[in-house]
Structures are given as C-alpha cells and as structure tokens.
Amino acid sequence: MEFVKKSLGQNFLIDKNIIKKIINSVQIKQKNIIEIGPGRGALTNEIIKRNPKSLLLIEKDNKLSKALEEQFKKDKKINIINQDILKFDFKKIKRKSIIFGNLPYNISSQILVKIIKLKKLSSNYSDIIFMFQKELGEKIIANYPSRNYGRISILSSYKLNTINKFYISSNCFIPKPKVQSMVIHFRPKKKIKYKFRNIENLEKITNIFFSNKRKMIKKNLRKLLNKEKIESISNLNFNLRPEAVSPEFFYKITNLYES
C-alpha cells in the first residue's frame, strides 16, 4: 500500500466489530469528542453515527486531513485540525470532552504523558480511550512488583484509573502490524492525594530510579534527599529494587524532593 506513511505509525483499523467495541466503551450521544489521529476515519465514522455534540479531529498527515475536510465539510459540529498532536495546545479545549485515539505507535507514550501532564485533567476530560502496542499497554497498567512496572505505570496511575482493557489481533489492521495491540479505557482520578509543584519532578525521580533497575533504592535516595528527609520515610525497605516499590512511595519521595 504505497499511500501508507510508516513514519506516522499508520495502521488503519478494518475490523468493524473491533471498531464498534472501541467506540462502545462510552456513551457518545451529545458529548464533546476529540479524536487523535483519525486517519481514514475508521473510528470517526462510528463516533459520528452515535451523534456527538461536537467532534474535533487532530491529524498530522496533510493528505488525510484534507480528505477528512472534504468528507465532513457539511457537518458543522466537526472540526479538523491538521497538526502534530505533540504541538497541539490543549488549553484551546473549552468543553469537557472524551478523547479517543488509535495512537501512532512511535509516539504513543509521549502522547499519553502529554495528556497526564494536563492541568485539571479530571474536570476537563471524562474518559480517555487509547490504543497502544500491547507491550507498551502492559507497561502502562502494570502493578508492582513486576518486570513491566516502571516509569510509565507510576506516572499513569498518578492521574488515571484503568476502567477496561482488551487486546486486538494484528489481523484487524491494514497494513498488518508486527505485534498485537491493546485498548485501554482510562478515567482521570478525581482526587489526587499527592500534589506536586511540578509533575515533571515525578518524571525526573522515576527516571533516576528506573534507569538502573538493579540498584537498590537507597543509593538513589541518598542522591536526591538529605538524611532527615530519608529518615522521615517510614515503612519502606531501602534495600528493595525500584520495581518492588509502590507508586505511593515514588509520590512521597517526589513530595519530599520538592519540599
């Protein structure tokens, strides 16, 4: 298929049942919907059938974006933005929305992190339904202690609850990807126990701990916090490796680091 841009992670969904299953994750009628990477409209058309209040499509590919413009120009409630989602300013969104995306696999973790970092996530977004490569999906929802648990699991569970997940065979796409995919339905957490001055500090701290997963946490703790702060942490075995430490502790460490 010569029209497919591999560099933009284009694997188009063709399985009607799977498309419906994804879209049926939430009630769409009279809701504001955002779709990241609508491509050739596989999910888009199914969203429209369910009568959303508004639909915003953000597609980087110029040709696909033009084709969508052409297809939907008569429908006033559909807006198409031809832009890189990583450059899109979410402050422009003024209505509480649901976000869908069969994400381009090469930047899917960056997209998720961008969403997680949005301020007032739970007041502005009710549901987020994303498709990832299975391997990344497993990391996102991983619990501790496990091999998959790490930076992205801790960051995701800081702001998001996982409501549902399901796997999708590579046969459901054109072109067929090499690996299975996974859909995850998230809902932003309403109450966040640990507040950070800057969520980037949580990213920084998890990067430090997980860049060497075999190191016991006490080594990196000493680099980040003074003795007094370390002593204030109770119920933590400092000889553990990061993959055996709960997200809560990384949140606590970030709090102490910022204080």
Ligand code: SAM
């Ligand atoms: N939604 C369609 C489907 O399910 O068949 C297409 C999904 S395809 C995996 C990913 C889509 O994201 C492609 O249409 C691609 O052009 C678009 N895309 C890639 N990088 C993007 C970016 N940085 N910003 C916005 N869209 C992007």
